[in-house]
Amino acid sequence: xxxxxxxxxxxxxxxxxxxxxQTQSFTGKWRFDTERNKPILGSVxxxxxxxxxxxxxxxxxxxxxxxxxxIFTDTYNLGGKETISYIENELxxxxxxxxxxxxxxxxxxxxxxxxxxxxxxGTIEYISNWELMDNSKTLKVSNSMNMTMPDEPQTSDTPVxxxxxxxx
Numbered sequence: 183x184x185x186x187x188x189x190x191x192x193x194x195x196x197x198x199x200x201x202x203x204q205t206q207s208f209t210g211k212w213r214f215d216t217e218r219n220k221p222i223l224g225s226v227x228x229x230x231x232x233x234x235x236x237x238x239x240x241x242x243x244x245x246x247x248x249x250x251x252x253i254f255t256d257t258y259n260l261g262g263k264e265t266i267s268y269i270e271n272e273l274x275x276x277x278x279x280x281x282x283x284x285x286x287x288x289x290x291x292x293x294x295x296x297x298x299x300x301x302x303x304g305t306i307e308y309i310s311n312w313e314l315m316d317n318s319k320t321l322k323v324s325n326s327m328n329m330t331m332p333d334e335p336q337t338s339d340t341p342v343x344x345x346x347x348x349x350x
Contacts, residue, residue, distance in 0.1 A: 206287045206314055209234045212321050212347035219346055229347060230321075236260065239282060239289075258282050258291065274298065287314040304331035321347040 213229040228251075231242040243254045258265045258280055265280045280293040289312040297304050307328045315322055327340045 206318060207234050208232045208289060211350045213350050215346040215348045288312065304329060319349050323347065
């Protein structure tokens with residue numbers, strides 16, 4: 183009887199340890215938090231629709247501008263596996279390699295974009311850090327970008343832009 187009790191306590195302890203180390207889910211509908219953010223003019227990323235499973239994270243980015251709404255969808259691999267995507271049109275040809283890192287309530291998306299627009303060849307690095315806050319009711323997104331064009335004398339860094347979204 184004591185053995186069964188000790189095994190049950192051990193299993194309960196193990197399940198608590200395992201569940202406390204699991205990454206939180208970013209799944210949900212997130213919209214621009216008008217109370218925490220300053221008003222932004224022009225085209226605005228107004229929200230995300232996110233779905234997540236053990237293998238992938240799918241992000242629908244919703245932006246508005248000029249009276250219309252556009253949705254851009256990206257699907258990323260989880261578990262340390264890189265995601266490679268391509269853009270090829272009349273304006274450019276580029277390859278993007280993204281890697282996600284998730285830990286607890288934080289997500290980091292690092293994307294390297296190799297750009298060739300026919301006139302210039304260069305690299306753009308996008309860094310996006312996400313953090314779930316307020317018991318997963320608020321999503322804080324910090325974005326920055328670094329552009330390097332070998333034909334140009336300097337690199338271009340953007341300041342970190344922080345935007346808050348609320349779960350609906």
